[in-house]
Structures are given as C-alpha cells and as structure tokens.
Amino acid sequence: MPDPHDDFTAYAHAHLPRLVTTAHLLSGATGDPREATELVRRTLVGVCARWRRIPRDDVDFYVRRSLVKEFLRGARRQRSLPDGVLKDTSARQRAVLVMLHREGLREAEIAQLLGWSAGAVGSRARRGLAVCGGDAGRLRELFAEAAQAVEAAQVGAGVVPFGVPLDAVEQRGRALRRRRRVVVAAVCALLLVPAGVFAAGRIVGGGTADGSVAGVVDVARSPIRIVAPGERVAAVPGVQVWLTSDGKHWSTPQRPNQFLGLTDDSYASASKVGAESEKPAASVQPDWLNSSYFLSGLYRGLSADPARVEVTVDENKMTGTVLTLAGSPGWGVWYTRAPLSSAELKASYGDGGPTVTVYDAAGKVVARGGADW
Amino acid sequence: MRRTARSSGLRIPLRLRLRRTRGRLLRRLVIAFLLLIVTLCTAAVVAYRLTGIPDPHPETVTQSTVFVDDKGSYLGRRGPVDRQEVPLSQVPRYVQDAVIAAENRTFRTDDGVSPRALARAVLASLTGGERQGGSTITQQYVKNALLSPEQSLSRKAREALIAIKLDRTRSKDEILAGYLNTVYFGRGSAGIEAAARNYFGVDTRELTVSQGAALAAIVNIPSYYEKAGSDPKVTATLRARWEWVLDAMTASGSITAKQRAEAAFPAFRFYPPGATEGQRQYMIDVAAQEAADRLGITEDQLARGGYTVHTTFDLALQDATTEAVKDIKGSKGITLHAAVVAIVPGDGAVRLLYGGSDYARQPFNDAVGGAVEAGTALDPFAKFPLGAPLTALPKTAAPTPLKLASAYATVAANGMYAAPYTVTRITRDGRQVYSAHPDTRRALDEKDAFMVNAMMSKMYVGALPAVPTAQRAPQTVFTAGAGGGITRRTVWSTRLDPQLALTTALFADRPGKKKNTTAPAQLPNDPPPTQSAAETTEQIWRLATTGTG
Numbered sequence: 001m002p003d004p005h006d007d008f009t010a011y012a013h014a015h016l017p018r019l020v021t022t023a024h025l026l027s028g029a030t031g032d033p034r035e036a037t038e039l040v041r042r043t044l045v046g047v048c049a050r051w052r053r054i055p056r057d058d059v060d061f062y063v064r065r066s067l068v069k070e071f072l073r074g075a076r077r078q079r080s081l082p083d084g085v086l087k088d089t090s091a092r093q094r095a096v097l098v099m100l101h102r103e104g105l106r107e108a109e110i111a112q113l114l115g116w117s118a119g120a121v122g123s124r125a126r127r128g129l130a131v132c133g134g135d136a137g138r139l140r141e142l143f144a145e146a147a148q149a150v151e152a153a154q155v156g157a158g159v160v161p162f163g164v165p166l167d168a169v170e171q172r173g174r175a176l177r178r179r180r181r182v183v184v185a186a187v188c189a190l191l192l193v194p195a196g197v198f199a200a201g202r203i204v205g206g207g208t209a210d211g212s213v214a215g216v217v218d219v220a221r222s223p224i225r226i227v228a229p230g231e232r233v234a235a236v237p238g239v240q241v242w243l244t245s246d247g248k249h250w251s252t253p254q255r256p257n258q259f260l261g262l263t264d265d266s267y268a269s270a271s272k273v274g275a276e277s278e279k280p281a282a283s284v285q286p287d288w289l290n291s292s293y294f295l296s297g298l299y300r301g302l303s304a305d306p307a308r309v310e311v312t313v314d315e316n317k318m319t320g321t322v323l324t325l326a327g328s329p330g331w332g333v334w335y336t337r338a339p340l341s342s343a344e345l346k347a348s349y350g351d352g353g354p355t356v357t358v359y360d361a362a363g364k365v366v367a368r369g370g371a372d373w
Numbered sequence: 374m375r376r377t378a379r380s381s382g383l384r385i386p387l388r389l390r391l392r393r394t395r396g397r398l399l400r401r402l403v404i405a406f407l408l409l410i411v412t413l414c415t416a417a418v419v420a421y422r423l424t425g426i427p428d429p430h431p432e433t434v435t436q437s438t439v440f441v442d443d444k445g446s447y448l449g450r451r452g453p454v455d456r457q458e459v460p461l462s463q464v465p466r467y468v469q470d471a472v473i474a475a476e477n478r479t480f481r482t483d484d485g486v487s488p489r490a491l492a493r494a495v496l497a498s499l500t501g502g503e504r505q506g507g508s509t510i511t512q513q514y515v516k517n518a519l520l521s522p523e524q525s526l527s528r529k530a531r532e533a534l535i536a537i538k539l540d541r542t543r544s545k546d547e548i549l550a551g552y553l554n555t556v557y558f559g560r561g562s563a564g565i566e567a568a569a570r571n572y573f574g575v576d577t578r579e580l581t582v583s584q585g586a587a588l589a590a591i592v593n594i595p596s597y598y599e600k601a602g603s604d605p606k607v608t609a610t611l612r613a614r615w616e617w618v619l620d621a622m623t624a625s626g627s628i629t630a631k632q633r634a635e636a637a638f639p640a641f642r643f644y645p646p647g648a649t650e651g652q653r654q655y656m657i658d659v660a661a662q663e664a665a666d667r668l669g670i671t672e673d674q675l676a677r678g679g680y681t682v683h684t685t686f687d688l689a690l691q692d693a694t695t696e697a698v699k700d701i702k703g704s705k706g707i708t709l710h711a712a713v714v715a716i717v718p719g720d721g722a723v724r725l726l727y728g729g730s731d732y733a734r735q736p737f738n739d740a741v742g743g744a745v746e747a748g749t750a751l752d753p754f755a756k757f758p759l760g761a762p763l764t765a766l767p768k769t770a771a772p773t774p775l776k777l778a779s780a781y782a783t784v785a786a787n788g789m790y791a792a793p794y795t796v797t798r799i800t801r802d803g804r805q806v807y808s809a810h811p812d813t814r815r816a817l818d819e820k821d822a823f824m825v826n827a828m829m830s831k832m833y834v835g836a837l838p839a840v841p842t843a844q845r846a847p848q849t850v851f852t853a854g855a856g857g858g859i860t861r862r863t864v865w866s867t868r869l870d871p872q873l874a875l876t877t878a879l880f881a882d883r884p885g886k887k888k889n890t891t892a893p894a895q896l897p898n899d900p901p902p903t904q905s906a907a908e909t910t911e912q913i914w915r916l917a918t919t920g921t922g
Contacts (some may be wrong), residue, residue: 061393109385112393115400224640225602226574229446230692231647242647244689245444249696257696305640324640326574328581361637 008051008173011059012044012166019043019067020164021150025098025143026071028086036150037164039074043067044164048173049180064103065113068095086132093128100125101136102143222308222334224322233323235335239287239294243325248298248333252287260285260298262331282334282356282369284311292339295320299358299367300331306366308359309334314348320356417534424534426519426542433518433555433563436679438664440657442688443724443797447570449653451661451676455571456563458679460803461550463578464565468585469549470627475589475618477510478625480549485511485540486533511536514552558591559599560644572601574642582628583615583636590614602641612638652695653688654732659741660684660795667796667807680806683797685722690715693916694727701879701905707894711909712740712878714778715917718871720811721779721791724917725875728774744771745878746893748855750865753828754780760816763790774878781867782874783816784825785849790816826869848914852907854879861896866906868914875917877910 023036023043043066047054054062075091086094099105099113107125111118132139227233232240240251247261260283280301287294295311295318305328309320324332334356348354358367391398437452461469473480479487487509494507508516515535520528539548558568565588569577572591573584580588590611591598600607615638623633664682665675698711715725728740737743747770754767763780766772775793783790792812799807817825829851848870856862864879879902882891896902 055392058389058392112385112390115394115397223602226640226642228574228642228646228649229688230649231643232649233643233647244692246689257699304637307637322640326642327579 008048009166009170011063012048012169015063016040016164016166017151017154019063020154021147022064022098022103023067023071024150025102025146026068026091026094028094030086039071040067041164041169042074043070044166044169045172045176046070048170049176051173061109061113064099068099068113071095088131089128093124093131096121096124097128097132097139098143101140102147222306222319222322224305224324224332226326227323229325235296235321236289236294236337236339238289239335241296241323241333241335243323243333245325248296250285250287250296252289252294254288262298262300280358280367282309282358282367284354284356284369284371286340286345286354286371288342289339292341293345294335295340295354296333296335297356297369298331298333299356299369302330302358302360302366304328304330304360305332306358307361307363310357310359311336311354312357313340313344313354314351316344420530421534421538424531424538426535426538429518429555430521435677437567438661438675438678438680438682440653440660440682440684442656442684442686442691443722444688445683446688447574448660448684448686448688449657451657451672452679453677454563455561455567456554456679457566457681458554458564458802459566459577461546461553463576463803464550464553465578465580465585467582467622467628467632468565468577468580468588469553470622470625471582471585471589471618472553472592473510473549474621474625474627475586475614476513476592477508478621480510481545483509483511483540485509485536485538508532509536510552511540511548514548514555515539517557518551518555556592557595558588559595571644571646572641573639581639582632583619583639586618586622586636587611587615587639587641590618599644603644649692652691652727652732654736655728655738656684656686656691656726656795658736658738659726660686663794663796664799664807667809668799679801681800683799685717685724685795685797686726687724687917690725690913690917691727694725694913695730697909697912697916698727699730701909707881707883707897708891709879709881709897710739710743712743712745712774713876713909713913714740714774715873715875715913716778716782716791716793718782718869718874719786719789719791719813721782721793721813722797722811723775723793723795724873725913726775726795739878740774743773743878743880745774745777745865745880746771746855746863747777747865748863749853750777750855750863750867752853753784753825753851757817757821757825760790760814762792763816774876777865777878778867778874778876781851781869781876784822784829785869785871785874786813786822788815788817788819788822789813829867829869850907852903854903856895859898861898861902862893864896864902864906866903866910868910873914873917875910875914877906877913879906 019040020036023039027036027039043063047063047066072091072095086097089097095114096110099110100107105113107118107121110116110125111121114121129136129139225233227243229244230242232242235241235250238253242249246263247259249257249259251257280299282297282299284295284297287296295313297320299306299309305324306322309322311318311320311334318336318338320334320336322332322334340354345354353371355368355370357365360366385393432454433456435452435454436456436458437450437454439450439457440448442448477483477487477490479490487507490509491507512532515532519535520532554564554566556565557563558565558572560568560571562568562571566577568588568591569575569580569584572588573580575584587601591601593614598607598611601611602608619628619633619636622628623630628636660682661672661675664680665672668675668680670678694713698713701709701711710729711727713725713727714723716723726738726740728738728743729735739745751767751769751772754763759766759780763783766776766780769776779790779793782793790813794809794812796807797809798805826849830849848868851867851869852864854861854864862880864877866877866879868875879896881894881896883894884890885892
C-alpha cells in the first residue's frame, strides 16, 4: 500500500503556485506575495492532517475550502487593506469575488464551499463588485495581472517553491493529526468507559438476579391457610371446621358442634407429655361420615408454621391441609380431603391406627401423633 | 479557460453536492434539534408551573370503620370501601422496603419520575419481555389517589408533572404513606391495613418479612394474585415473584442474608373468607349505633370515617353461644327465638348479645328490641322500690331482654345500676377519640338487693346442680317466665354472680294472620322449655366463666 502522503506531497507540489496566487489575491493582491505563503502553509498543514479523509475525486474543492476558511479565520483579526482596488471590500466579499472571477466557480459551488446560501453568495458578489467599480471584466483582468506578478515572483524563487517547506508542512500535519486522534480517543474513552462500567454492572447485577430464581418448590408441601377465629371452613361436603383461640371446633352431619381444646386431657394423654404442655404434639380424630371417614386433627407446640402434615394410614401416605390462626401461634388444625374407607381405617389399627407426622420447613419431623381413642 | 470549462459543465451531481454540504446540513440539524429541546423544556417548565396538585378524590379519602371485640379480634366493618389509614410509623420498615423493592427501587432517591424505569418499561414492551411498569411509586400514588382512572397520553403527562411537583413539595415518607394507604391490593382491600387483614388476618404492624414481601409482590397484578393460596398456578407465580422481591431486598440491604434464608412463603387466608354464622352483623349494628351516638355523628358518617370501634363483646363466647342455641329448635309452624345477654355487673359492659341466629333472615335483634313477656321474671322486684332508670320496670309487661338483664346485673352488683354499653373506646388514625366510662347509679338499696337476690335463689326450682367453681362467689340461678306447666309462653333463665349476669330468654312466635306479621306462640314442650333454657344458660355460663365448653 502506498504511503497516502505520497500523493499529498505530489499534489501540494503541483498546486502550490496556484494556491499561493489565490491566497495572495484573497489577501488583497497588495504587499509581498510571500505573506500569502504563510496562509498557504497553514492551510496545507490542515489539509495534510486530514488528507486521508478528503475524497480523491474532489480534492480541489476541499483544498480550496480550507484555504478560504483559513483566510476568513485570519481575516477576522486583520485590519483593512492599505490600498488597491480591493481596498474597500470586506474579506467575505473578496473571497466571493476571487472564487467567482479568478477561480471560475459558479455561485452554487461557492455557496457549498463557504456553507452559505446561494443568495448570500450572490448578494456579496454584487456588492463586492460594486465596491470595486462595478466592472467584472476589469476585475478579472486585475486578478490576472496580480496572478501573473505572483507567478513571476514564484518562478524567480527557484525550485523550492516560494519558501513553503513541504517537509515541515507534512511533519506539522502529521503531528496535528496525531494530536486530533489523541483528543478523539480521549473523548471516546471518557464517554465509553463509564458506559461500559455501568453496562458491566448491570450485566453482573442481572446475572445474580437471574441466578436465584425461585427455589425448588416442594410439591408435597401442605396447603396452609390462615383463618379468623370462628371462620367456618367447609373441609369436605357437610363438614365444617373452625378455630377459636382455645382449640378446634368441627361439625359433621352426624355430630354437630364438636370441640377439642388445646389443653384437653384426652389430647394431653394422646401427646404423652403430661406436665410439659409446650412440647410439640399432634393428634388424629377420625369422624364417620355417611360412607367414609374424615380425618382431622390438631398439632401444637411448634415454633413456626409447619411445612407439611402427613397422615399415614396403613402404608398409605396422605398430605393434610393445615388451618391456623393469624400470627403463627404454633398450633393449628389439619384435615385430609380424601375420604377414607372403613376397611382402610380398620386395617390400619393393626399397626396402631392412623398416625400424623408434622414436618418443618427444613423437612425435619417436629411432631408425631396418633388417634386418641 | 478554466471558467469556460466549469460553466459549460452540468449541475454538480447530487452525491457530490450532499457530500460538500454535509457539514452545513448537520449543523442545521443540530441547531433545529437544540431549538426543539429548548422549546420542549420551556413548555415543560410552563406546564409544571401551571399544574396544581389536585385534592385526593373522594373514594380515596373514604375509610371504612372497623369493629373489633374485647380482645381485638376483627368483628367486621362498615363502609363503602375496605380501607383504613395507618400512619407510616405503624408500617414495619421491611414492609416499606419490600414495596419499594417490588415497585420502584429508586424511590428514595428519584425525583418522582424515573426516566430509566420508563425507558426500561418501553423497551420491555417493545421486545415483548416481562411486563413491567415504568411508573414510580409517586406516579402510581398520583394516578390512584389524585387523578381519575382515565387512560390517555395527556393524563400520563399530567401525572408525571404532578408526581414531580409532589416529590418536590412533600417528603418521601408522606408520599409512601399515601401510597400504602391507597394502593389496591386485591380482595377488595385498598391500602395496606385492609390488605394485611384480608390476606393474613393481622394488623399492619404485625406483618412479618415474608408477609410484607408477599403483599409487595401482589401489588403488581392484584386481581390475579388475590387468588393466592387457592389456585396452585397463581400461588407458584406469586411465589416466584415473592422470591424476587426478597432477593431485591437482600441486595439492597433491607434484610440480612439470614432473614432471607429464614423467610418461608406465607400462608394466606381464604378468599372469599368462610362464613361466620351471621352473628357479627347484630353486634356491629348495636355497636355502630352506640358509637355514632357517642360521637354525635350519623351512622353514615361513622361508616365513612375510618374509626376503629373497640366493643365489649366476646367473640368466642358469642360464637359458642350461637352453636349452643342452635340445638334448641322450634316445632312445625312455630319459630323459636332465643335472646342471650351477658352483662358485667357494676360496669355495664355487654359481653354477649345474642338476638337471632342469622342476620340475613332476621335483621331484628331480639335481645335489644324484642319485647318478651316477663311473667314471673319480674316477681323478685315486686316488693322493693326501684330507683331510676329501672323505676318503671316492674310495671312493664314485656321488657326487652337487655333491659331485664341490666336489672338482674343491678342485683348482682348489690343494687348499683350500670347502663349497658357495647363500645369501650373508639380510635382513629391511632388516636383515641372516645373512651367509655361506666355510668353507674344506685337503683336499689343494698339491703333490698340482697333480698331480691335471696328471693331469686329461693324461687329457683330447677333441678340443676350448681357448678362448683373455686374462685368465684356463690352464684344465683333463677328461672321464671310467663305461662306454666305445658303452656309456657316465655322462659327467662338467669345466672348471676358479682362478675357476670347472664340472662337467656326463650320465646316463640308463628306467622300471623296478615302477611309479614307474627303472633306469639306457645313454646314447644319437648324437651321442656324451662329445662332446655336452664341447660343452655348453664352451658353458656360455663363457657363464659372457664373459657371452655
């Protein structure tokens, strides 16, 4: 790949005289043409710095634009011209006049070059011309004369054209490009690094959030419901169960309004605790319905709500539904929805009747008990 | 030369022209954009200045009045919406944090609106991700409480402006309190207090970390999550969201890792809740009337006022009484009525007021409004002068059970009459607005009271043995009524001791000749009414004095 600066050097070398001439005309075509070389030098440094990005099929336009802009930039500080035909013209008018009558651009092109509207270009051209005497032909001749003078001076200067040291220009251009790159890189870094850190934080944060999606749901967990004191729960058709602060109430079609207190003797003996009433315990009360048994019971003395209540009737394990009062009182009532046939219940009495086991959240057995009759 | 070549050329190609004027175009665009932004900002500032914070609309100011029994158990409520306000100090910090974690994590630091949350919500809805709201808690509060529930872009903009203004003029705590007290939690409950009761049966300040997180999770889609507990799918979805809320709380440091590990998914109440025997409406009726009277407002004002009425009733005893009285059944064509009243002698607190089995069928409270023929029930008072307000009682043929019970309570209190009351105190927003003081006066001479008591004991002809109770003073048992033998019309059965006066009245009626009227009827004789009344009284007495049946 050829060095992209090779063609810059070639271009600069080829166009330097014409650029110096234009620069000289822009600055009023008076004084030493060498002054114009400074303007050209600055222009070329800028062009060199962005040479790679200049479209190759439109180089003249961009170089010319750089020159004019560089000139207008400098002209802001410049005092008015000492003498000459262009004495009373403003820098902008002069730029338009030179482009129009010396460089031969059309107004539309000048508008593009300067970034103005075509109307602004036209009006400046007219006013500038009026200031210079109103004769375009004369102006053109004047420009041609001045150009010839400059060219003559340049030829006189020898092989090194007019004291614009192209090597130095290239060096400065590269330095400028490097500096611009550094600035752009720094700005990008300033913008991107916080954004990157933020994004990384989000991804990491999101990762932890995703990582702890709902734990394994224990399928055998007992359904547990809170009830208000006296709130009737239709456990199975015909059977109502409700809790008061002192114990379990239940009504079956056969035996309405039954009660089992938390401190009942039968209960205490079933739990085999005697004096130590706070020890965890559980019990089973079977009730005969029309064709099957309804199993329910009481547990108490727990430190938290149970996770699972399991009833074992003759090798057959069932999960009970739990009812408790608000505020985790540590006791509650369980019942099974599935009816139990008389035969199944009787068979279970071979090994001690139905037993109930209460597990806590960790899956540990916290209470165990059986039927109390 | 050059000029001719140029001018003879065609127009500059568009591509070239665009490339050459690119800078200018870009500059113009940037300027236009900046102008637009400035205009928008100006418009926003002007709109902000012009927007006022509207007053909360009436539904969100209305609160229901809640009735609780003597132990603080929930009896029921009166009012159009299930909402009660709680001060933020009553809401545990972790419940506040849970709601913040679930709904608007930047709540404590944002400016009422959160552009980031909004962008995230838009992105999520565009990419079809999980549904999320971009509204901050402040915006939701504005939407719920201050604006009408119309859905439009202009309302959204207004909502955001008000949210910003609200955020700048009120403290975060005020906004959070307003939000927690108005947001809908499902199960008909607006605000955290009603939600805590309807989901967990507790007061807001008793909520646990898991319960708070569950409520915070529910706020997202309350109409869906309100089935939590009964619908396994809903429960599983809620559980996943509950875990997510807890994780967010742990991440923000609201709860410790230990609390997180210990949190167990909470149990929920039934929805709709199970029946409660239709008893509570009777109690609420009486208490509401009395509370409104004491506060000097109408019952309607009471129902919308957000009061908490602490009653004297013993809910457990009332429920047990309902079950006990259920066994006494009328015969064909005759409706048997029972009224049971228990009053604390010398104080007047009504512990038990049973006046009908089902409010839906009979909203009339027999214990308070029923005129029951006294018969011999007033005989013990016949020979003694009664002071006000019992002066006219011996001449009343058919007193209400409450009236007669208060006379018996006077006897039990050695002649000190205490006006029966059902409301102990009334609070509102955590402040006490009314507190009952026993209204006592001497209605019977102490000696006369002793004599009446003695006469009642003597007149008691029942065959029931007195229940031996070690701690309590000897009790008086008295059964009387109108009619005799097998033609009993009414039976009054009473038990007294210095701690409690319990009166049961049994009477019957049958449909009258005209439609919707009733006529008194004879009590059925099997089992003998005096016996069943005395048995019931004894059973309730045992429940009331020992707490077990």
